[in-house]
Amino acid sequence: MNQATDEYDVIVLGAGPVGENLADRARAAGLSTAIVERELVGGECSYWACVPSKALLRPVLARAEARQVPGLREAVGGSLAAADVFAHRDKQVGNWKDDGALTWLESAGIDLVRGHGRLVGPRRVAVTPPDGSGGGERALTARHAVAVCTGTRAALPDMPGIAEARPWTSREATSAGAVPDRLIIVGGGVVAAEMATAWCGLGSRVTVLVRGSGLLNRIEPFAGELVAETLREAGAEIRTGTSVKGLARPGGVEGPVTVTLESGEQLEADEVLFATGRAPHTADVGLETVGLEPGGWLTVDETCRVTDVPDGWLYAAGDVNHRALLTHQGKYQARIAGAAIAARARGVERLDTGRWGEYATTADEAAVPQVVFTDPEVAAVGLTAEQAESEGRDIRVVDYDMGQVEGAALYADGYRGRARMVVDLDRGHLIGVTFVGPGVSELLHSATVAVAGEVPVDRLWHAVPSFPTISEIWLRLLEAYRG
Numbered sequence: 001m002n003q004a005t006d007e008y009d010v011i012v013l014g015a016g017p018v019g020e021n022l023a024d025r026a027r028a029a030g031l032s033t034a035i036v037e038r039e040l041v042g043g044e045c046s047y048w049a050c051v052p053s054k055a056l057l058r059p060v061l062a063r064a065e066a067r068q069v070p071g072l073r074e075a076v077g078g079s080l081a082a083a084d085v086f087a088h089r090d091k092q093v094g095n096w097k098d099d100g101a102l103t104w105l106e107s108a109g110i111d112l113v114r115g116h117g118r119l120v121g122p123r124r125v126a127v128t129p130p131d132g133s134g135g136g137e138r139a140l141t142a143r144h145a146v147a148v149c150t151g152t153r154a155a156l157p158d159m160p161g162i163a164e165a166r167p168w169t170s171r172e173a174t175s176a177g178a179v180p181d182r183l184i185i186v187g188g189g190v191v192a193a194e195m196a197t198a199w200c201g202l203g204s205r206v207t208v209l210v211r212g213s214g215l216l217n218r219i220e221p222f223a224g225e226l227v228a229e230t231l232r233e234a235g236a237e238i239r240t241g242t243s244v245k246g247l248a249r250p251g252g253v254e255g256p257v258t259v260t261l262e263s264g265e266q267l268e269a270d271e272v273l274f275a276t277g278r279a280p281h282t283a284d285v286g287l288e289t290v291g292l293e294p295g296g297w298l299t300v301d302e303t304c305r306v307t308d309v310p311d312g313w314l315y316a317a318g319d320v321n322h323r324a325l326l327t328h329q330g331k332y333q334a335r336i337a338g339a340a341i342a343a344r345a346r347g348v349e350r351l352d353t354g355r356w357g358e359y360a361t362t363a364d365e366a367a368v369p370q371v372v373f374t375d376p377e378v379a380a381v382g383l384t385a386e387q388a389e390s391e392g393r394d395i396r397v398v399d400y401d402m403g404q405v406e407g408a409a410l411y412a413d414g415y416r417g418r419a420r421m422v423v424d425l426d427r428g429h430l431i432g433v434t435f436v437g438p439g440v441s442e443l444l445h446s447a448t449v450a451v452a453g454e455v456p457v458d459r460l461w462h463a464v465p466s467f468p469t470i471s472e473i474w475l476r477l478l479e480a481y482r483g
């Protein structure tokens with residue numbers, strides 16, 4: 001049981017998926033633990049990011065796949081029932097209430113302190129209660145560790161008219177309850193690609209304005225190319241090499257918005273979404289009281305302990321440390337940081353923080369998996385060929401047309417997809433794998449096991465994929481590799 005005082009072994013700032021997992025690990029190790037949350041327990045991921053976005057995308061992708069199945073195609077020719085899609089999304093996010101999460105916190109024995117938390121010196125946290133709750137500021141002290149898991153918010157560029165135009169960020173794009181007739185999306189990353197897929201599928205006329213040369217530029221180039229091709233076929237316009245210099249919404253938020261491009265051209269839409277990256281919630285968490293610069297990403301070691309803080313009591317996990325802005329990777333960090341905090345609290349002096357050690361977040365560098373839920377799906381782990389080359393690795397790249405795999409052709413008529421594996425020739429194992437195509441998301445973990453497990457390519461030859469599944473892509477890639 002946690003004690004009733006305001007002194008805890010561990011205090012976690014932020015109850016997103018990462019803070020929840022870190023608190024859970026610490027508590028399971030027998031440490032008294034408090035978690036501080038100023039909005040909803042479950043964080044951005046549960047209410048305005050992963051969960052609602054995937055609820056919006058699921059019917060779009062299911063319909064796209066069904067339209068590639070002869071005999072079924074005609075049955076799914078119509079438009080989506082947007083009201084039903086929104087109702088399902090609302091259910092998945094618990095109607096933006098966190099009752100379910102509170103029950104879990106209680107059962108885990110973690111104390112929740114509602115309010116905005118900030119450091120007020122080493123191991124000390126002040127919590128300002130939410131407006132209108134009537135309580136006063138609460139002072140908490142941590143015996144062993146404070147973990148900052150405060151996540152990120154959408155980063156908006158500084159440009160004339162942006163504040164007054166009230167553009168959508170990822171929050172509005174995932175929680176809106178009406179389909180805009182015309183939607184402009186600024187950005188070419190993961191949020192832009194997924195939200196273009198979702199809103200185009202729901203019936204918006206979507207225009208994506210990409211500053212660079214294409215979509216999803218941190219993944220193998222063929223991924224963004226295939227996604228852009230499908231979006232264009234679905235009626236979206238993708239404009240590359242296009243920068244925005246200003247916004248105006250003279251008629252107020254109910255009226256249309258005008259977007260001015262660098263070229264001087266003006267475009268009009270009913271809504272504009274800025275999907276231009278993330279900024280950390282570190283400006284107002286009291287970093288200056290412990291000798292750190294507020295506002296930036298927090299630099300951590302292999303155990304997620306913040307570097308440059310004497311006595312090693314401050315940790316940062318999840319988006320806020322910028323290692324990998326993904327829920328599953330942040331939860332991995334939380335498991336390792338929670339275990340490290342517990343071990344250090346027990347007085348263990350030397351933790352195994354070597355490569356793939358029990359207390360090292362090695363996968364953050366070597367094997368980060370990501371699924372982008374676009375049409376077609378994109379699933380990638382590890383390094384791209386370009387990243388591997390820029391690290392000076394001696395590699396061999398093998399590509400394969402996934403449409404040639406019997407299981408894929410049976411899965412979807414006219415299956416379009418591509419796979420790539422990147423082999424490190426010095427080490428003899430895979431360091432990167434990318435699949436693009438319908439239904440590839442569930443294939444990704446096989447690649448993650450191969451990359452994180454550093455399975456020798458020769459041994460993979462004995463891992464026989466079932467016929468006729470899409471996973472026979474493994475056989476084709478390995479055959480091509482072996483010649």
Ligand SMILES: Cc1cc2nc3c(=O)[nH]c(=O)nc-3n(C[C@H](O)[C@H](O)[C@H](O)COP(=O)(O)OP(=O)(O)OC[C@H]3O[C@@H](n4cnc5c(N)ncnc54)[C@H](O)[C@@H]3O)c2cc1C
Pocket residue numbers: 013014015016017018019036037038039040041042043044045046048049050051053054115116117118149150151152170174191281284285317318319320324325326327328329330
């Ligand atoms: C549209 C969108 C879709 C995404 N889809 C996916 C996906 O499909 N898969 C995936 O892996 N990742 C996805 N991501 C990324 C994912 O949302 C993040 O990686 C994840 O939310 C990070 O978790 P976190 O706990 O670090 O931070 P968050 O989820 O941001 O949680 C941080 C919490 O801290 C609280 N907080 C902040 N400051 C304070 C303070 N001072 N005091 C108290 N509380 C505070 C916040 O209110 C919040 O609840 C998506 C992101 C976006 C924007």
Ligand SMILES: NC(=O)c1ccc[n+]([C@@H]2O[C@H](COP(=O)([O-])OP(=O)(O)OC[C@H]3O[C@@H](n4cnc5c(N)ncnc54)[C@H](O)[C@@H]3O)[C@@H](O)[C@H]2O)c1
Pocket residue numbers: 157186187188189190191192194210211212243244275276277278325326370371372373
């Ligand atoms: N399925 C998933 O795993 C998933 C889904 C959504 C988001 N996420 C995570 O959330 C994070 C945030 O996603 P995101 O798409 O917002 O960021 P991102 O960093 O992936 O992409 C940002 C894009 O905006 C562009 N950009 C930045 N500033 C701009 C400006 N001033 N004008 C025009 N373009 C500009 C960049 O060039 C880039 O294309 C990502 O790191 C991603 O991993 C994951």
